[in-house]
Amino acid sequence: MSFQQHVTEKRRLTLLHLLRENGGECNDSVLHTGAVNLGFPLTTRDNVREDLRFLHEHDLAKAEMYGPVMVGKLTERGLDSAEGRGGRIDGIAPPRPVAR
Secondary structure, three states: OOHHHHHHHHHHHHHHHHHHHOOOEEEHHHHHHHHHHOOOOOOOHHHHHHHHHHHHHOOOEEEEEEOOEEEEEEOHHHHHHHOOOOOOOOOOOOOOOOOO
């Protein structure tokens, strides 16, 4: 796996976490800011939209356009993935185990 693919997979997992932490729904602008502030400084809004489309194609989130803004809505499968349930999904980094 290339480094860029690794970054993309981690960023997608981060977007799932951001959606979860925001009540399951968030627009691309807020997700972009979150990704940049959480260690993905080179992320563009186009990257976020591409990732939301990927998540949509894999039934991990719904991605809908509202005028110029794309909104992501977390699905049950996306929540399971963000929390490490449901097995590995190609294109998404597996979440790290939570210390208990």
